[in-house]
Structures are given as C-alpha cells and as structure tokens.
Amino acid sequence: MKASKKSKQKGYSKMAGNFQKTTSNFFVTFLIGLIVVSFMFTGVQSMNTSPNAVAKVGSYPISAREYQMEYNRQLNFFKNYMMQGKDLSSQDIERFGIKNASLKNLVQRKLQLIFADKADVVAAPAQVKKQIKEFEFFQTNGQFDINKYKELLRANGLTPQDFEEDITNQVYAENSESFFSMFPISEGYLDDIAKFKAQRYNGTIVEIPQSAVKKRIKVSSQEIEEFLKKEVNKARTESIFKQRKASLDVPEQVKASHILIRVTDTQTEEQAEKKIQEIAKKVNAKNFKTMANRYTEEESGKGKGGSLGLFSKGRMVPEFEQVAFSLDKGQVSEPVKTAFGYHLIYVEDKVSAKEATFDKYKKEITTELIQDSKEEELKELMSNIKTEVLDALRSNDSKKLETLKSKYAIKVEENVEFNRYEGNTGRTQVASSETKVIFDELKKVDAKIFDFDLATKTQIIALERNSNKDIPPFDRKKEMNGLQMALSNKLKKDVLKEIGDNTPVKQFVQL
Structure with a gap:
C-alpha cells in the first residue's frame, strides 16, 4: 500500500526541537497569503458535475466524495440529535446551515494539513499501514484480509489509493496535534492551581433581571393615549410591530x-x-x-x-x-x-392562520416603550427589591426568599459551589471580573454577601467557606492533562482562525 505523504527525512525529536525554537516567529510569518479556496458548487445536487474537486485549500483539493461524506455525516447528526430521528426537510437543512457547516469542517481539516506541511510533520508509511490493518471490518479471524479490504472498498465506490490517501491525511493531521500540545507547565503553576481550587465556598446566587422588574412599572391608559398622539412615537411603535409581525402571526x-x-x-x-x-x-x-x-x-x-x-x-x-x-x-x-x-x-x-394586526398589539408595544423611558422608576424598584433580597439573605430566611422569587420573577439558585480557579458551578454564571472581586474580599472574611449592579440585572451572591473535609483531593496528573488539552485547543483554534482571517476566498456560485 502506498501510504507516505511525501519524502521527509526529519525525525520527530529534531522536529520538536526546531518547533520549540521557532514557534514564536512561525505563527506570525506563515499565516499570511497561505491559501486560496475556490468554491465551485451549489450544493449536494451538483456533486455529479464536478468529479475531481469542489473546492481547493492551498494545494489540497476537497473532493466531491469528501463533501458528500461530510454532508451526510452532518445530516445524520442533526437527524439524531436535533430532530429525534426524523429526516430533515429542505427548510431544516437551510435553517441549520448544514451545507456551509460541511464545507467549513472540510476547510478546517485542510488548513490543519497545511499547518502540518509547514511544521515538517510526516505520516510514516508504517503508521498508515498499521492503522488500516487495525480496522476490524478489514479483518478475518483477527488478521488483515487484503481481499476483504479491496472488496469492501469497491462495494463503497472507493479505490485503495483514495482510501489510503484519506487515512494518510488523517494520520498526518493527528501527528500535527503533537505540536499544539508542547506546553511546559511548571510544578509551581500546579501548586497555585491547587491553592486556588482549595479556596472553596458554598452559596446562593440571586439575579434580579431588569426586564422582569420593568414590567411592574405602571402605565395608565392616558399615558398610552398621549404617547401615541405624537407621530414620531406612533411611527416608532408601528416600526417595532413590523419587526415582530412574523413572530406574532399564527401560521396554519x-x-x-x-x-x-x-x-x-x-x-x-x-x-x-x-x-x-x-x-x-x-x-x-x-x-x-x-x-x-x-x-x-x-x-x-x-x-x-x-x-x-x-x-x-x-x-x-x-x-x-x-x-x-x-x-x-x-x-x-x-x-x-x-x-x-x-x-x-x-x-x-x-x-387557521391568523395574521397579527397593529391594533391588537399597539397597546402592548406602547406600554413597553413607556416603561423603558421610566429609568428613575426602574432604578428605584431595582433598589427596593435588592434591599428586600439582601434582608432575606442576611437573616437566612429561605421562606421570604421564595416569596420574593414568586413576587418579582427573580432567579434564585442555591447550593452553588465557588472556587477561585474555576469560578462557580450551576446554571447561573458569575463573570470572571465579579469572581475576582469576590475572592479579593474573601481574603479578609470567611462569609460575605456581594451585590453587583450590572447592565441588565442585579446579581447578589451569598457565600460561606466550605469545611476542609468537603474539599476533594487535588489530582496533579489529571489537572496537567486537562490544562495541556485546553491550551492545545486554544492554540489550534487561534492558529486556524488567523489562517482563515488571512485567506482570500473565491466563491463562484452560492451554496
């Protein structure tokens, strides 16, 4: 089987050394003007009209067969995970952007092959052969069966050359991953992570959304009438209705x-x-x-x-x-x-289908606009509700907190765990900037209530320190592996994004 990507003689140890010496300059210099991607198809219907390639990324073509396979993979994914096993209609395919997603995934794979070229990665023939021979469906009684191999490929419309080229590219891309994972992480850094994770607290998060509180602002019929007397206000209300009309219409x-x-x-x-x-x-x-x-x-x-x-x-x-x-x-x-x-x-x-009318919705939209304009009333209401919530938290009155939750449509999440390294668990997320403020303050005391007036909500966090017996042991190896994987994925994402950002794209026909 012909499996070598190209004649490269450099060993991995030498490549790793060269990579570590040149990485800082490499990512800046190799990204510019690297690829020309030419799209020459409208979608799955035209696959038969372009037998060689539907796109090209640098010197790497995207074949019609590759596109069809990726397109089918995407269809199966959305069918099983988004449509509960139902076939997708043409509207579903368009709604989920499956054609574009298929192409994007293939372009990303080719970009990684280009990265591998520049980093002098090799796909050794022995490595490719080994991977092919390990596929169970090519084996008879646990041994690779060359006749079965050829028969299965032929039955699926593939030649050994096509299949081995695909596996070579796969091995080539997998080998390039090793370059993204070369991150030295010091023992001192792991010590700091262990220390930050040990700073653990349990607590309650309360969110007071302005959108919910705003609805409590009273608007009289006279205010609505006076508002709509002004042409500029009426025009604004009509404009909002037109924007929303499609969602307000009831289809058959x-x-x-x-x-x-x-x-x-x-x-x-x-x-x-x-x-x-x-x-x-x-x-x-x-x-x-x-x-x-x-x-x-x-x-x-x-x-x-x-x-x-x-x-x-x-x-x-x-x-x-x-x-x-x-x-x-x-x-x-x-x-x-x-x-x-x-x-x-x-x-x-x-x-029956029912078309939304402006007369039906103008009062509702006008009320929203007037409520939006009453900034001082909103500010006062938010402050009063925050005071009530703080009182309930300080007195540890869960019954009162539950009453406030129902009365003001606020969000309450209890038994949330915080630590300095990872932030908080649960559905309600606290921003990293607020988390930093919290832990800076917690250096001084072991229990504290914090409140943050944000752009669209007020967030209140009440915390108590965990006892040492509740802190799980720190797994250094697991942490090291997880951190290296995260850094690897981040670097890979950034590199491929920069390649894409600096790639001229020629598209002849819309998907």
Missing part, C-alpha cells in the same frame, strides 16, 4: 396523530404495505389512539396514541405534510408512504 397548524409501519432489514416494503393496509381496514377516528398504541412502530408514539401534537408547515416531510393539511378535522387518511415507512394519519384538530 394541524394537530395530528399517526400510525407508522417501518421498512427495515427484517420487514420488506411489501410486508410493511400489507400490514398498514390491514390496519387501515380496522381503524377509525374513535379507535385511532387505541390502535396507534397497539400497532405503531414509532417508539415515541407508543402510549401516546401516536400523537404528534400541533405542527405547522415545514416541520414534516413533504409527503406527510401534504396529506395532513389536506384532511378535514376528524378524518383518517389512506396509507401514506414516506422515507420513514407507511403512515395512517388522523387529524384531531386544525388551527
């Missing part, structure tokens, strides 16, 4: 349930169609939910009568959507075929 929606019979490795299309036809003879509007619980092969629909809830157009695959929106309320469809299998659809309810 259908509330439906379905029975799904899948086509699988163990159930052919003919068998699935026959099964759905048999079910269709038995099902009606009255017994649909019972029949769905009994027959549907969609796990999430079992026990829920096959319910899909309310959905608008663009959320389902076209074949399903077309039938669902054409049915009347209370009607059950004939079998419908989609990429998922065969469906019976029952429309429980339909919601």
Whole structure:
C-alpha cells in the first residue's frame, strides 16, 4: 500500500526541537497569503458535475466524495440529535446551515494539513499501514484480509489509493496535534492551581433581571393615549410591530396523530404495505389512539396514541405534510408512504392562520416603550427589591426568599459551589471580573454577601467557606492533562482562525 505523504527525512525529536525554537516567529510569518479556496458548487445536487474537486485549500483539493461524506455525516447528526430521528426537510437543512457547516469542517481539516506541511510533520508509511490493518471490518479471524479490504472498498465506490490517501491525511493531521500540545507547565503553576481550587465556598446566587422588574412599572391608559398622539412615537411603535409581525402571526397548524409501519432489514416494503393496509381496514377516528398504541412502530408514539401534537408547515416531510393539511378535522387518511415507512394519519384538530394586526398589539408595544423611558422608576424598584433580597439573605430566611422569587420573577439558585480557579458551578454564571472581586474580599472574611449592579440585572451572591473535609483531593496528573488539552485547543483554534482571517476566498456560485 502506498501510504507516505511525501519524502521527509526529519525525525520527530529534531522536529520538536526546531518547533520549540521557532514557534514564536512561525505563527506570525506563515499565516499570511497561505491559501486560496475556490468554491465551485451549489450544493449536494451538483456533486455529479464536478468529479475531481469542489473546492481547493492551498494545494489540497476537497473532493466531491469528501463533501458528500461530510454532508451526510452532518445530516445524520442533526437527524439524531436535533430532530429525534426524523429526516430533515429542505427548510431544516437551510435553517441549520448544514451545507456551509460541511464545507467549513472540510476547510478546517485542510488548513490543519497545511499547518502540518509547514511544521515538517510526516505520516510514516508504517503508521498508515498499521492503522488500516487495525480496522476490524478489514479483518478475518483477527488478521488483515487484503481481499476483504479491496472488496469492501469497491462495494463503497472507493479505490485503495483514495482510501489510503484519506487515512494518510488523517494520520498526518493527528501527528500535527503533537505540536499544539508542547506546553511546559511548571510544578509551581500546579501548586497555585491547587491553592486556588482549595479556596472553596458554598452559596446562593440571586439575579434580579431588569426586564422582569420593568414590567411592574405602571402605565395608565392616558399615558398610552398621549404617547401615541405624537407621530414620531406612533411611527416608532408601528416600526417595532413590523419587526415582530412574523413572530406574532399564527401560521396554519394541524394537530395530528399517526400510525407508522417501518421498512427495515427484517420487514420488506411489501410486508410493511400489507400490514398498514390491514390496519387501515380496522381503524377509525374513535379507535385511532387505541390502535396507534397497539400497532405503531414509532417508539415515541407508543402510549401516546401516536400523537404528534400541533405542527405547522415545514416541520414534516413533504409527503406527510401534504396529506395532513389536506384532511378535514376528524378524518383518517389512506396509507401514506414516506422515507420513514407507511403512515395512517388522523387529524384531531386544525388551527387557521391568523395574521397579527397593529391594533391588537399597539397597546402592548406602547406600554413597553413607556416603561423603558421610566429609568428613575426602574432604578428605584431595582433598589427596593435588592434591599428586600439582601434582608432575606442576611437573616437566612429561605421562606421570604421564595416569596420574593414568586413576587418579582427573580432567579434564585442555591447550593452553588465557588472556587477561585474555576469560578462557580450551576446554571447561573458569575463573570470572571465579579469572581475576582469576590475572592479579593474573601481574603479578609470567611462569609460575605456581594451585590453587583450590572447592565441588565442585579446579581447578589451569598457565600460561606466550605469545611476542609468537603474539599476533594487535588489530582496533579489529571489537572496537567486537562490544562495541556485546553491550551492545545486554544492554540489550534487561534492558529486556524488567523489562517482563515488571512485567506482570500473565491466563491463562484452560492451554496
């Protein structure tokens, strides 16, 4: 197998030495004018028209096959993690930016190969061969099988040369990672981390959002009327309504349930169609939910009568959507075929589209604008609520704090852990600047309440020092590894970003 990237004779020890001597200048000098990326495709539909490359990053082409594989990988990811196993519609693909994300990922990989070139990284033939031979699907009885290797590649439309080039690039990129991880971390630095982590406190964080408090500012009907008398104010209100209108409009929606019979490795299309036809003879509007619980092969629909809830157009695959929106309320469809299998659809309810009108929303928008203008009232309300919260925290009155939470829609998070090195745990994050203030003050006392008036909220933190028995042991090796990984990722991100920022891009056709 031909696996060498190019004829390079330098060993890793020499490369490491050269790298450490030249790193500080290297990243500044090699980044400028490095790459020309030429995009020559509109998307997945044009893959067959560009057999060699759809893009080029420096001397590295991005082949149509690479793009298709990455595009499919992205589709599978979003299908499984964002769509609960449902196929993506064209609107979903556009909404998630899958075409651009696929290209971006491939460009990043090529940029790392260019970095590897400049850093004199090698992909040794023996290393490439070893990795290929270790793939289990190329083995027979635990041994690499050359015939199986060639047959599997041929079945997937690949040549050994293409596959070995891909693995070589993969090894090449993996070897370049070692250069990003060469960070000397001193024992003294680890000692400081251990000391900062040992400064641990437990506490409560309270957030008073201005947006919630602002809604408590009273606005009279007379104020609204006077506000709208001025043309400039009315125009401003209308402008905000126009900006929000799309989100205020109610689209046509259908509330439906379905029975799904899948086509699988163990159930052919003919068998699935026959099964759905048999079910269709038995099902009606009255017994649909019972029949769905009994027959549907969609796990999430079992026990829920096959319910899909309310959905608008663009959320389902076209074949399903077309039938669902054409049915009347209370009607059950004939079998419908989609990429998922065969469906019976029952429309429980339909919601007509409703267009938002300015008259309906002008009072609400005007009230918001007037509340925004009452800065002194907001300031006073925020101050009063903060005083009440501080009193509750100082007296350790959890019942009062809960009352304030309900009354003012403030956020309260208890049992939050703070340490000087990592900041705080929990959902509510305290900025590093505030964390520094807190720990500078905590040098003087062991328990303290801190309040910060920020741009959009007031944040109050009440802390008490942890006892020593609550402090977990410091794992130096784990900390060293984690820190090196973080620094490595940061350097890699910065280097590849700077490459991208200084890369001229030619795009001939929009994705």
